[in-house]
Amino acid sequence: MRTRARRLGGVLLLGLRVHFKMLSRSPFDLWVVVASPLIFATLAHFLFADDRGQKMLVAALASGVMGIWSSTTASGAGALQMQRRLGVLELLVASPMPFWSVLLPISVAISAIGIYSLAVGLVYVRLFFGIAITIHSWAAFAVAVPATIGAIGSLGFLFASALVRFRSASMVGNLFEWPVWMLCGLLIPVSVLPGWLQPVSWVFAPTWGMAALRNATLGTGHPWADIGMCAALAAVYLVAGALSLRLFLDAARARATLSLAS
Amino acid sequence: MAVIEALDLCRTYRTTTGVLRRKRLEIEAVRGISFAVEEGELFGLLGPNGAGKTTTIKMLITLLLPSSGAARVLGLDVVADATELRQRIGYVFGGDRGLYERLSAHDNLRYFAELYGVAGKEQRRRIDEVLELVGLKGRERERVEGYSRGMRQRLHIARGILHDPQVVFLDEPTIGVDPVGARELRDTIGNLVASGKTVLLTTHYMFEADALCDRIAIIANGVIVGHGTPAELKASVGQGGVTEIEVFGVDDPIVERIRAIDGVTAVTVEEREQAQMLVVQTAFARELTQPVLAELNGVQVGRVTSREPTLEDAYVALVTTP
Numbered sequence: 262m263r264t265r266a267r268r269l270g271g272v273l274l275l276g277l278r279v280h281f282k283m284l285s286r287s288p289f290d291l292w293v294v295v296a297s298p299l300i301f302a303t304l305a306h307f308l309f310a311d312d313r314g315q316k317m318l319v320a321a322l323a324s325g326v327m328g329i330w331s332s333t334t335a336s337g338a339g340a341l342q343m344q345r346r347l348g349v350l351e352l353l354v355a356s357p358m359p360f361w362s363v364l365l366p367i368s369v370a371i372s373a374i375g376i377y378s379l380a381v382g383l384v385y386v387r388l389f390f391g392i393a394i395t396i397h398s399w400a401a402f403a404v405a406v407p408a409t410i411g412a413i414g415s416l417g418f419l420f421a422s423a424l425v426r427f428r429s430a431s432m433v434g435n436l437f438e439w440p441v442w443m444l445c446g447l448l449i450p451v452s453v454l455p456g457w458l459q460p461v462s463w464v465f466a467p468t469w470g471m472a473a474l475r476n477a478t479l480g481t482g483h484p485w486a487d488i489g490m491c492a493a494l495a496a497v498y499l500v501a502g503a504l505s506l507r508l509f510l511d512a513a514r515a516r517a518t519l520s521l522a523s
Numbered sequence: 524m525a526v527i528e529a530l531d532l533c534r535t536y537r538t539t540t541g542v543l544r545r546k547r548l549e550i551e552a553v554r555g556i557s558f559a560v561e562e563g564e565l566f567g568l569l570g571p572n573g574a575g576k577t578t579t580i581k582m583l584i585t586l587l588l589p590s591s592g593a594a595r596v597l598g599l600d601v602v603a604d605a606t607e608l609r610q611r612i613g614y615v616f617g618g619d620r621g622l623y624e625r626l627s628a629h630d631n632l633r634y635f636a637e638l639y640g641v642a643g644k645e646q647r648r649r650i651d652e653v654l655e656l657v658g659l660k661g662r663e664r665e666r667v668e669g670y671s672r673g674m675r676q677r678l679h680i681a682r683g684i685l686h687d688p689q690v691v692f693l694d695e696p697t698i699g700v701d702p703v704g705a706r707e708l709r710d711t712i713g714n715l716v717a718s719g720k721t722v723l724l725t726t727h728y729m730f731e732a733d734a735l736c737d738r739i740a741i742i743a744n745g746v747i748v749g750h751g752t753p754a755e756l757k758a759s760v761g762q763g764g765v766t767e768i769e770v771f772g773v774d775d776p777i778v779e780r781i782r783a784i785d786g787v788t789a790v791t792v793e794e795r796e797q798a799q800m801l802v803v804q805t806a807f808a809r810e811l812t813q814p815v816l817a818e819l820n821g822v823q824v825g826r827v828t829s830r831e832p833t834l835e836d837a838y839v840a841l842v843t844t845p
Contacts, residue, residue, distance in 0.1 A: 268640050275637045279623070279630060286625040348620025352682075355586055356638040357609040363638065514588045517536055517581075 272358050276366030277373070284336075284374045294332050294374050298324035298382035306390050315479060317392045321382040322474045323447045328378020329410060330441055330467050333417040334434040336371045340364065340421040360510055361418075361503040368421055369414030376410065397480030405477050405488055409470030412491035415498040416466045422502040422509065446471050466494045525559035526690055526721045527566070527583065532556045532592035534578050552578040554745035555592065560723060560738075565716045567736035568725045571842055575745040576725040580694050583723070584614045596690055610640065613691040615683035617698035619675060624668040628659060628678050631667060632685060639686035653681040657711055673704025680711055684720075691715055693724045697731060709735060729835040739834075743842040756837040765836050766812055768801040769825030780818045786811050789840045798825060804832065804840055 284290045298321070305320030336343065341364065344350040353363045386392040396402045424433055442448050444458070445467035451459055462468045473487035534553040539545045553575040560566040568576045581587040583594055585605040594601045599608040623631050629650065636646045654660045657677035667675065676696060683691060693712065697705040705728075712735060716722055726732055732739055733753045740750040749756060773792060781803060782790045789804040801819075805811050812827065 268637075271637050271643070275634060279626065279634045282630070283623055283625045347623065348618070349623065351581075351586055352614070352621060352635070353638070355584055355609055355614055356635075357606055357640065358638050514586065517578075517587055 268358070269362050272362050273366050276363060277370050280367045280370035281373050284370055290332065290336060290371075290374055291377065293335055294328040294378045295381050297328050297331055298378045299385055301327060302382050302385050302390075306386075317386050317390060318394065318478060319475055321386040321392070322379070322478060323471060324382040325375065325379025326409065326413075326445075326467055326471045326474065327442055327447050328382070329372050329375025329413050329470075330445075330447070331438060332375045332378075333368075333372045333413050333420075334438040334441075339424075339434060340367050340371060340417065343367075354510065354513075361499075361506055364421060364506065365415070365418050365499070365502075368418035369411060372414035372417055373410050375413075376406070379406065396478050398477045398484060401477035401484040401488070402474065405470070405473035405484060405491075408488045408491040409466070409473060412466035412470055412495040412498070415495040415502070419498040419502040419505070422505040441465055441467055444468070446475075464494070466491055466498070469494065524562060526562045526564075526597055527558075527560035527723060528595045529556050529558050529579065529583070530593045532579065532582060532594055533590045534575075534582060534587060535590045551745055553582070553589075556742070556745070556747055557592075558740050558747065558750065560721060562721055563716065563719055564737045565712070565722045565724060565735055567732040567739040568723065568742060569727075569729070569732055569739055569838055570725075570742035574742040574842075576742055577694055579742070580614075580692050580723065580725060584612060584692055585609060610686070611689055613683035613686070613688035615679045615691065615693050615696055617676065617679075617695035617700075619672060619699075621679060622667045622675060622682075625666060627664050627666055628654070628670070628681075629663040631678065632663070632682060635682050636685050641686050649685060649687070653685055656684075656714060657681045658707060671704070673700045673707065676700055676704070676708055677711065680708070680715075684715065688720070690721045690723070693722060695725055695727065697726065697728065705731070729833065729838055733834040741838055741841050749837070749841040753834050756841075757832055757834055759837055759841075764805060765830050765832050766803045766805070766815065767826075767828050767830070768803065768815065768819070769795075769827070770799050770801050770819060771797065771823040771825070773799055773801060773819065773822050777818060777822065781815055784811060784814050784818070787815075789836075789843050791839055791843070802836075802839070804836055 301324035302321050305317060305324070309316040309320065341350065344353060344367070354360055356363065383394055387394055420434055444454070444462040445451070445465050446462070447467060451462050451468060454462065469487045469490040472482065473484045473491060476482035476484040476487060532553055533551070533555055536550045536552055538548050538550065540548060556575070556579060568579060570576050578587065582589050583596055583601060585601050585608055588602060596608055597611055601608060623634070632650045632653070633646060636650060641649055651660070654663050657680050659674060659677055659681065662674070667678065670678065680696065696712070697708050700708060709731060712722065712724065724732070724736065736753060738750065738752055739756060740747045741756070742748070749759060751759070778790055778792060781787060781801070786805050787803055791802045793800040793802065803811070803815055812829070816824065
């Protein structure tokens with residue numbers, strides 16, 4: 262038998278691959294992540310008529326992060342309900358692996374399909390608006406992309422764990438879509454928010470993910486510090502989510518709520 | 524040695540109704556069930572909908588906590604040793620759901636192989652083996668959404684035995700499957716037992732239980748109302764027989780009067796297009812056809828036949844006895 266660490270690693274990686282593959286075959290999920298960057302990049306094109314260089318590039322990046330976040334709110338909060346609808350939730354819970362290791366890759370995969378948003382946003386501004394894609398630090402950018410996806414996916418995991426008792430969890434998740442866009446510097450810079458509101462934005466992973474991508478691209482700020490914040494926040498989300506999930510599963514075994522259809 | 528043991532197992536569901544005036548309800552789904560399944564045995568749990576079969580299985584596979592009583596599978600407690608036990612049992616349920624439809628059968632099996640700790644090098648061999656066993660070899664790269672119900676059900680079984688569990692729980696595995704597919708599934712279940720696995724099966728289909736099970740427990744309203752081999756259960760109906768009478772327009776008061784005849788143990792009415800089939804079971808070797816026909820005075824009567832009791836008759840007698 263394999264060691265526990267190897268088994269955990271295998272479940273996390275294969276889970277991510279399998280669920281990413283499955284979501285990539287879902288027309289609805291793809292529509293959410295592909296259409297939104299086209300709309301936002303087009304709006305940015307007309308808004309930033311005076312500076313179509315760096316601002317358009319940042320807008321394309323922001324539209325990518327918005328896509329990652331949209332996917333997380335649209336599907337991530339209801340990740341468990343999705344497994345319930347498919348009829349696999351009980352099978353997953355009945356497996357000998359800790360359930361957090363099963364749910365986490367699902368949540369991260371849901372966020373990871375936002376990678377299509379990022380790709381579509383960048384290709385769109387390059388092809389249709391002639392914006393040069395110049396990245397100041399490719400190394401930081403290459404790390405910032407998975408760090409952003411991982412941190413936002415972990416936040417989706419926390420949402421899924423915390424909202425699992427509510428059958429309309431996905432609707433609750435949608436409530437967070439626009440406020441987080443505003444709070445986290447995806448539509449407007451965090452610096453223009455009222456002073457008392459800025460600390461609120463710091464607890465959301467998209468703030469640091471966006472900062473890491475922007476700073477790695479433009480050569481401003483400290484992208485590696487932003488990546489570190491993504492990792493730190495992801496760790497906090499994971500611990501909180503795993504604890505919440507454990508409480509839920511104990512209650513579900515006692516109350517028989519696992520197989521309830523959403 | 525008993526591989527599965529249930530000792531006075533109980534499960535109560537608590538729920539609430541109403542919005543402003545919330546009312547608490549308690550439903551006793553399983554009320555003190557005890558049974559034991561020996562190694563290599565195919566044990567059947569039969570019962571009507573809501574009898575407590577699935578609740579019992581879910582307690583045995585660690586998905587539900589018993590309200591009281593105890594259960595052990597392979598010597599492991601279903602509450603205290605849940606994680607260890609999950610590694611050693613397989614669970615298969617019936618129906619369309621329970622698979623990732625947009626993925627291929629191979630992807631589904633690969634994922635569950637990983638979840639159940641089948642080593643990387645062994646996965647390919649094991650997946651090939653179970654695909655062969657359930658007759659899906661050659662179709663494993665197709666998406667599950669294109670599979671027939673019977674194929675999905677066979678894939679469920681393949682998934683449930685991927686990690687080579689010693690005990691397999693099958694919860695109505697042939698439900699909704701066409702006759703040919705159901706026969707293939709029964710062959711697959713038979714192969715599982717032949718390969719040395721212990722199987723606990725729930726089903727609604729009496730002929731299936733009769734053909735497959737070494738022993739059967741019949742559950743009604745959360746308690747076991749009869750158990751034994753299929754032959755023992757049939758014999759429990761008594762020395763009497765079964766009379767089937769084709770009738771047209773029989774009503775409840777008449778059925779109640781027939782039920783009250785001395786020697787009648789059970790009466791059921793099956794709807795058959797324009798006609799109904801009145802099935803009357805008797806406990807003793809008594810000729811009750813005439814008294815029954817007398818109660819049917821005024822009702823149009825068709826064919827009348829008598830036969831030996833079947834497992835279904837035993838089941839009906841046991842679950843309808845107050």
